[in-house]
Amino acid sequence: MRYISIHRLNDYVGQIITLNGWVHTLRDQKQMQFIILRNPTGMVQASLEKQRNPALAEVVSTLTRESAVRLTGHVAQNPDVRLGGVEIQLAELHIENRAKSPLPIEPFGKDLPGLEPRLDWRHLDLRRPENRLLFQVQTTVESAMRDFWQREGFIEIHTPKIMGSASESGAELFELPYFETIAYLAQSPQFYKQMAMAAGLERVFEIGPVFRANPSFTSRHDTEFTSVDVEFSWIESHVDLMDFEEQWLRHTIFAVRQAHGEAIAEHFGSEVTVPDLPFPRITMEEALVRLRERGYTPPPQKQGDLCPHGERLLGENILDDLGHEFVFLVDYPVSVRPFYHMRYPDNPTVTKSFDLLWKGLELTTGAQREHRPDVLAVQAKEKGVRLKPIQYYLDFFKYGCPPHGGFGFGLTRMLMILLGFKNVREVTYLYRGPRRLYP
Amino acid sequence: MRYISIHRLNDYVGQIITLNGWVHTLRDQKQMQFIILRNPTGMVQASLEKQRNPALAEVVSTLTRESAVRLTGHVAQNPDVRLGGVEIQLAELHIENRAKSPLPIEPFGKDLPGLEPRLDWRHLDLRRPENRLLFQVQTTVESAMRDFWQREGFIEIHTPKIMGSASESGAELFELPYFETIAYLAQSPQFYKQMAMAAGLERVFEIGPVFRANPSFTSRHDTEFTSVDVEFSWIESHVDLMDFEEQWLRHTIFAVRQAHGEAIAEHFGSEVTVPDLPFPRITMEEALVRLRERGYTPPPQKQGDLCPHGERLLGENILDDLGHEFVFLVDYPVSVRPFYHMRYPDNPTVTKSFDLLWKGLELTTGAQREHRPDVLAVQAKEKGVRLKPIQYYLDFFKYGCPPHGGFGFGLTRMLMILLGFKNVREVTYLYRGPRRLYP
Numbered sequence: 001m002r003y004i005s006i007h008r009l010n011d012y013v014g015q016i017i018t019l020n021g022w023v024h025t026l027r028d029q030k031q032m033q034f035i036i037l038r039n040p041t042g043m044v045q046a047s048l049e050k051q052r053n054p055a056l057a058e059v060v061s062t063l064t065r066e067s068a069v070r071l072t073g074h075v076a077q078n079p080d081v082r083l084g085g086v087e088i089q090l091a092e093l094h095i096e097n098r099a100k101s102p103l104p105i106e107p108f109g110k111d112l113p114g115l116e117p118r119l120d121w122r123h124l125d126l127r128r129p130e131n132r133l134l135f136q137v138q139t140t141v142e143s144a145m146r147d148f149w150q151r152e153g154f155i156e157i158h159t160p161k162i163m164g165s166a167s168e169s170g171a172e173l174f175e176l177p178y179f180e181t182i183a184y185l186a187q188s189p190q191f192y193k194q195m196a197m198a199a200g201l202e203r204v205f206e207i208g209p210v211f212r213a214n215p216s217f218t219s220r221h222d223t224e225f226t227s228v229d230v231e232f233s234w235i236e237s238h239v240d241l242m243d244f245e246e247q248w249l250r251h252t253i254f255a256v257r258q259a260h261g262e263a264i265a266e267h268f269g270s271e272v273t274v275p276d277l278p279f280p281r282i283t284m285e286e287a288l289v290r291l292r293e294r295g296y297t298p299p300p301q302k303q304g305d306l307c308p309h310g311e312r313l314l315g316e317n318i319l320d321d322l323g324h325e326f327v328f329l330v331d332y333p334v335s336v337r338p339f340y341h342m343r344y345p346d347n348p349t350v351t352k353s354f355d356l357l358w359k360g361l362e363l364t365t366g367a368q369r370e371h372r373p374d375v376l377a378v379q380a381k382e383k384g385v386r387l388k389p390i391q392y393y394l395d396f397f398k399y400g401c402p403p404h405g406g407f408g409f410g411l412t413r414m415l416m417i418l419l420g421f422k423n424v425r426e427v428t429y430l431y432r433g434p435r436r437l438y439p
Numbered sequence: 440m441r442y443i444s445i446h447r448l449n450d451y452v453g454q455i456i457t458l459n460g461w462v463h464t465l466r467d468q469k470q471m472q473f474i475i476l477r478n479p480t481g482m483v484q485a486s487l488e489k490q491r492n493p494a495l496a497e498v499v500s501t502l503t504r505e506s507a508v509r510l511t512g513h514v515a516q517n518p519d520v521r522l523g524g525v526e527i528q529l530a531e532l533h534i535e536n537r538a539k540s541p542l543p544i545e546p547f548g549k550d551l552p553g554l555e556p557r558l559d560w561r562h563l564d565l566r567r568p569e570n571r572l573l574f575q576v577q578t579t580v581e582s583a584m585r586d587f588w589q590r591e592g593f594i595e596i597h598t599p600k601i602m603g604s605a606s607e608s609g610a611e612l613f614e615l616p617y618f619e620t621i622a623y624l625a626q627s628p629q630f631y632k633q634m635a636m637a638a639g640l641e642r643v644f645e646i647g648p649v650f651r652a653n654p655s656f657t658s659r660h661d662t663e664f665t666s667v668d669v670e671f672s673w674i675e676s677h678v679d680l681m682d683f684e685e686q687w688l689r690h691t692i693f694a695v696r697q698a699h700g701e702a703i704a705e706h707f708g709s710e711v712t713v714p715d716l717p718f719p720r721i722t723m724e725e726a727l728v729r730l731r732e733r734g735y736t737p738p739p740q741k742q743g744d745l746c747p748h749g750e751r752l753l754g755e756n757i758l759d760d761l762g763h764e765f766v767f768l769v770d771y772p773v774s775v776r777p778f779y780h781m782r783y784p785d786n787p788t789v790t791k792s793f794d795l796l797w798k799g800l801e802l803t804t805g806a807q808r809e810h811r812p813d814v815l816a817v818q819a820k821e822k823g824v825r826l827k828p829i830q831y832y833l834d835f836f837k838y839g840c841p842p843h844g845g846f847g848f849g850l851t852r853m854l855m856i857l858l859g860f861k862n863v864r865e866v867t868y869l870y871r872g873p874r875r876l877y878p
Contacts, residue, residue: 003673020672020673020841022639022839023839039639039641040639040641066838066839067839068839068840068841068842070673096810096841096842097810097811097836097839097840097841097842098839099837099838099839100837100838103838104838121834122634122638123634123637123638123835123838124638124838126635126638126639126640127638127639131638132594132639132640135594135595135596135640136594138594138595139589139593139594139595142595143585143589143595146582146585150578150582154578155571155574155575155577155578156574156577156578156581156582157574157868158648158665158850158868159868159869160648160663160868160869160871161600161648161650161663162613162650162662162663162871162876163876164876164877174601174615174617175615175616176613176614176615176616176624177614177615178613178876179652179654179873179874181876183876185615192868192869195561195562195869195878196565196868198562199561199562199563199565199566199570200461200478200479200565200566200571201565201571201574202478202479208647208648209597209599209600209647209648211600211601213618215618223601223617224599224600224601226597233459234442234459234509371535371536372536392877392878393878395560395562395878396562396878397536398538398539399505399538399539399542399543399562399563400461400462400505400506400507400536400537400538401507401536402459402507402535402536403535403536411597429596429597429598429599429631429635430598430599430631430634432599432601434618435618437601437602437603437617437620437622438603438831439634439831439832439834439835
């Protein structure tokens, strides 16, 4: 089933071979016909001198662009051909699926249609080689992350996406009729990955969907995305999480560079830089000092936090000062963190938490969790969280839950930063938004 | 952070070490105190002669079963101790999280409570070592499957779980309000993994949740489970799928045996048998002949298919006759297969499809798909499927979709068969059913 790689056709000169692929272009001239065949391994020209096989020529002339075909022919050197100096002299052609003509969108070339028609015809949009590369990179990213986890003894879990009550806040929650009652779609696996700690699984990870009923149409929002989540026990503090995360990310980025560095440079014009360890770490307080020195004051509604603009400035500042693309921003004030983030015993207005910025964009959020049930309940009440709906969660901490913490992020976010995409819709297999349920 | 394995404590005799874990049992005697500490690496006894450290003895006496503790002490040989002949002479104890007493359920011992209370307190139920092993096996299974896929050039996809219309049939569908309209939860990634074929991704896999609004309470049903899905292009027929699947499963089972064979024998009393290749393959027709010879006639409502009882009998028959735990059952009649299964050109009442039985239980379902849009539309109409809601799906086949096929199954199903569990609720991290939304 595995077919011959077009890159290696030179090894087959003089032989008869069969190739599968799509008709990238067709030129039907008076005497000659030329098909450019495209498949994941590259592009190659197949040619036919019409009078040598008029019956076949007739079939070829019925071809349309993007038809799926299986063709057989003689591999011949032809220095006039740009694609590797070889071509196929066509002997047989089987049209597996003839594309209707014209195509509903033009998926190739410099003048691509707008994003909406491309999303309408996502299966054609995905045929561009850079989109294939995008999902190859995603595959490598996930694989490298899991390899690292597994080497470190992590267990893979699949937490339920249907919940009896909201996980974090009541906002942006999808609600659905569920037999005699009502259920909610998980906004994150937060509570359930913490349950794994209470269950003694000690180190877990999950890559799975989460749902946000967010009505915004920005380039960073979607209603469903793939969340990457990690949680582990017996930590001393959030510092252990950062120590882990930076090694894990370095391993992942290294794997991407090894597997796709050249292709990324070719298709996305960017270099994959494997980061040095350790990543710089600065407190939120220090970050604000650095930014004020550069004339930036955070907007009042973002007290104690950074807006995307501030994050970008800080990213630049760290790159200039320390030559690093990453920076851990630690010790966020309680006001901007959820109730379950642990606070410093000697400074209870500050949480043992961090964000990781990459190229000035927020990649992950992490924290040590509060595992003492009484403290947790007090913190929840302070934040206005009703205890009754989360009673099941508070129960996790009553019968011997070890100290623990973790972090999480959206997989698309990582791909956007890594490859320089500006819109989450482009890096999602099938984007979902308030007005986008198809295909 | 990685702590010392209890299995290797003999290497630490004479040293002071720190261990994390749970108080499995506590014996507080007149002169001596004994803690059995449990963690993922095993169990060990920690002892304290009270008069040597009365302050510490007082802390120990406040301990409760299942509390999470960090203890430090001297490793000493003690031939009287059953647990490896070593014990810890307690010097320090830090109670990270004191368990309330009594425990709401008893998670250990021979007389476990019923399933419902155990599911109510799943985080305690999961503390039994065999449950930890279950999720370690799951982790190994997924890892081995992905390794094989990746070696074969597969791309990992994450298809949307929120859909604009039903994927296969209107039955058992969760519906939810979605901004100005209504959406549905995916019952399978079927249509979207086929889209990847139309997109030219050629070989894809996904492990992710699917949802079924099934009101039944049987031991085999749940409303949410993890589906394992594979799809690939340019196949000649469903035979290519079976050739792939049996190698892939053999690789996976081999990995489980390597990593956990001994532990599975110890905890589940069963041996993991790595299957020989190829797996037996018999047509549905032949299966019915075999079963009739054994006095079995399929119930009339199951015409052309097997009921679970028939599958069990056939599994036994194949094991007796051919000595194999697996059997591919091929060529199901059109009547029992969905509209998108391809039919034989010379026998259009039979589909190019298969089920794989393992130990007499259905594991996977697979088929070559119909990729010709006109034929597909006719088959859908014949099955009473309305074309309008699936128009987006039919569109996948209009612009050059290669021949393709795939298979899928529930991950819990595999674990149940592999480890001999009888109830899906036991092998799911957190089971969801019509009346089960918590924890």
